[in-house]
Amino acid sequence: MLKTFPKGGIHPTENKITAAKAIKRLPVPKVVYVPIAQHIGIPSEIIVDRKDNVEIGQVIAKSGGYVSSNIHSPVAGTVTKLDMMVDSSGYKTQCIVIRTDQKNEANFQEPDFPLKREITMGQKEILQHISDSGIVGLGGATFPSHVKLDLKNDNKVDCLLINGVECEPYLTADHRLMLEKADEIIVGIQILMHALHIQEAVIGIENNKKDAIRVLKDAAAIDKRIKVAALRVKYPQGSEKQLIKAILKREVPIGGLPMDVGVIVHNVGTVFAIYQAVQHDRPLIERVVTVTGKKIENPSNFWVKIGTPINDLVEEVGGIPEGTRKVVNGGPMMGKALKNTDVPVTKGTSGILVISEEEASRQESKPCIRCSNCVFVCPMGLEPQLLMNLSEKGFYEKAKAEDILTCIECGSCSYVCPSHRPLLDYIRFGKSIVKKLETAKN
Amino acid sequence: MILSIVDSTLLLGSIGTVAAGVLFLVSKRFYVYEDPMIAEVEEVLPAANCGGCGFPGCKAFAESLVKSDDISDLFCPVGGNDVMKEVSVLLGKEVAEKDPTVAVVLCQGACEVRPKTSLFQGPQSCAISALVFGGETDCQYGCLGFGDCVDVCDFDAMHMDEETGLPVINSDKCTSCGACVKACPREIIEMRPKNKRDLKVFVGCLNQDKAGIAKKACSVACIGCAKCEDICPKDAVIMKDNLAYIDPLICTLCRKCVEVCPTHSIIETNFPPKKVKVNKTENPNQAQA
Numbered sequence: 001m002l003k004t005f006p007k008g009g010i011h012p013t014e015n016k017i018t019a020a021k022a023i024k025r026l027p028v029p030k031v032v033y034v035p036i037a038q039h040i041g042i043p044s045e046i047i048v049d050r051k052d053n054v055e056i057g058q059v060i061a062k063s064g065g066y067v068s069s070n071i072h073s074p075v076a077g078t079v080t081k082l083d084m085m086v087d088s089s090g091y092k093t094q095c096i097v098i099r100t101d102q103k104n105e106a107n108f109q110e111p112d113f114p115l116k117r118e119i120t121m122g123q124k125e126i127l128q129h130i131s132d133s134g135i136v137g138l139g140g141a142t143f144p145s146h147v148k149l150d151l152k153n154d155n156k157v158d159c160l161l162i163n164g165v166e167c168e169p170y171l172t173a174d175h176r177l178m179l180e181k182a183d184e185i186i187v188g189i190q191i192l193m194h195a196l197h198i199q200e201a202v203i204g205i206e207n208n209k210k211d212a213i214r215v216l217k218d219a220a221a222i223d224k225r226i227k228v229a230a231l232r233v234k235y236p237q238g239s240e241k242q243l244i245k246a247i248l249k250r251e252v253p254i255g256g257l258p259m260d261v262g263v264i265v266h267n268v269g270t271v272f273a274i275y276q277a278v279q280h281d282r283p284l285i286e287r288v289v290t291v292t293g294k295k296i297e298n299p300s301n302f303w304v305k306i307g308t309p310i311n312d313l314v315e316e317v318g319g320i321p322e323g324t325r326k327v328v329n330g331g332p333m334m335g336k337a338l339k340n341t342d343v344p345v346t347k348g349t350s351g352i353l354v355i356s357e358e359e360a361s362r363q364e365s366k367p368c369i370r371c372s373n374c375v376f377v378c379p380m381g382l383e384p385q386l387l388m389n390l391s392e393k394g395f396y397e398k399a400k401a402e403d404i405l406t407c408i409e410c411g412s413c414s415y416v417c418p419s420h421r422p423l424l425d426y427i428r429f430g431k432s433i434v435k436k437l438e439t440a441k442n
Numbered sequence: 443m444i445l446s447i448v449d450s451t452l453l454l455g456s457i458g459t460v461a462a463g464v465l466f467l468v469s470k471r472f473y474v475y476e477d478p479m480i481a482e483v484e485e486v487l488p489a490a491n492c493g494g495c496g497f498p499g500c501k502a503f504a505e506s507l508v509k510s511d512d513i514s515d516l517f518c519p520v521g522g523n524d525v526m527k528e529v530s531v532l533l534g535k536e537v538a539e540k541d542p543t544v545a546v547v548l549c550q551g552a553c554e555v556r557p558k559t560s561l562f563q564g565p566q567s568c569a570i571s572a573l574v575f576g577g578e579t580d581c582q583y584g585c586l587g588f589g590d591c592v593d594v595c596d597f598d599a600m601h602m603d604e605e606t607g608l609p610v611i612n613s614d615k616c617t618s619c620g621a622c623v624k625a626c627p628r629e630i631i632e633m634r635p636k637n638k639r640d641l642k643v644f645v646g647c648l649n650q651d652k653a654g655i656a657k658k659a660c661s662v663a664c665i666g667c668a669k670c671e672d673i674c675p676k677d678a679v680i681m682k683d684n685l686a687y688i689d690p691l692i693c694t695l696c697r698k699c700v701e702v703c704p705t706h707s708i709i710e711t712n713f714p715p716k717k718v719k720v721n722k723t724e725n726p727n728q729a730q731a
Contacts, residue, residue, distance in 0.1 A: 084651065084655075086576065086582075089575070090574055090575025090576050091575065091576045091582055092576065092582055092651070336574070339559070339560050339575050339576065340559065340560070360563075361563070362563045362564070365565075422564055422565045425564045425565050425570050426565065426570070428570075428573060429567075429569060429570045429573060432573055
């Protein structure tokens, strides 16, 4: 019996159509748009000016505080504009626009880094490197990694979990990365274990990626401290709290962090970025993005520079097909529909999903029939139908008492509701109001 | 037979007597004194229970009026100066005098001047759609059009215009309780002074984008050209973030700014028809051409 988290969960159709497609390198875009708010926390501060020439990997916006991150230039070129642009949040944010220098060869060289196993840096140096390289959680939450790694004295961490679950349907970015960069990921894990003095690491992978499990098991054979755990396929296993429960049977307390139960969780993509930053001094300027959709001509996985317009990606796979309703940034469950395709790829973009009219259209919302399907599937043990009603009617105090803030917004409730009620929309709304009231109180 | 009637009468009678005694004692022991003034003041208040004064209902407001010594910072926007005067007479305390205000919508982004570029499928609510994105049009400052403000209006003073997709405020019914101002996630509803004939001049736009972007998203957007600032004889126009704002306390309603605004984003209301009015009716045609 394979491990999984005990409460709730669903199994949507996987649709991993790009699983067998090797990661290709996207042609360098002519212009990149780099937003300064690509991570959770304080937006970075721009330190370049118009008409400045920048090199690949040069810091163009520096961390604006503790929970913040550096941003580096993904290309060599000239800063043409500092302007407000719509990003994947649907709102206009400050962007640095850089025109690629077509004559600069550095832009067109394939980055080729030989595997380097030997770890030469000390603990502090490693953490400083991770902080300087602008690494954030690449699973989608974009939480600055150096904050996660900065252990307070009273927290004893004994286990490092590596998240290779990729439970979202359609997405295969992490899957391909594990297949193609297994050795680098193992070194990345060793770096983290070395820096944090952890003696145990487990890589969690869902059982629908058997090839990745095999490849990583082979690669991990050199270090006995690193194990690979095959997990039963269930959404939302990629969520931090569910993964900890599935592998270690530990439960993160309400409002707590994984650190409180002695665990640190990192995504495989983040671990690879850490490997590159520490071993090859390469900051986070590109990531793997899956561009997919049932009607797309040639769905693929790409290495994409941060700041590449999503238009370029869609053009590369054959353009937007007819009858498309939505272009989603992320997976179908937790991703967010984009307002237009001019928005840039950011550090948190794991996939671009093009969905058609019949897949995307919402059904009419009907009255709740008290089937309690949403209660059964909620991985956090909440009562979504209750939380929705409380938010809709404005009983925010009660909603808070029912722990609305612990909702991880996985969308399982909306997925199973036979009356097509907009459960998550209202819960998200209630959460925002409760958070606002909380901050007003303090 | 008779006996059972006597029995039950006695029994019920004695239960009643005991209960009456208990109730009497309790009512004496736990008696709460309430100032009779509170009820009198409440009688004067409009009983709309709208919350516009900042208290949960008229009773709470009346209590506060009676209990606090200084009530000069308390005001009932619905009743206005008349009601506050009556309160002042009743309580013998000084009350503030405020000019009556009325809600105005600072957005003219009707469907034809501000085309939709995307579609929101979720629950039809401004607050929820504002969480997700900047709105169905390219202007992220203007009206979202789902009518959260109309839903909260207790006085039937608002409705959504089906043609323009914007809320319309009936100045006669508006009590300036401020519920719509709080309900709007874009903060496009403002309270402006309501003079005798309800004459108003204000900038009907909140778009802070640069001129080109603003104009592209909406043809009646304020482009921050500052022509109104230049022409204003009283310096009532404040330019900030590519946007003009007319300070109602300084503005003398001369309407010079309305004529010079190249995008017609300055609105004038209830002025007697003259040549400016003629221009206004021509605007949509110009925009189309």
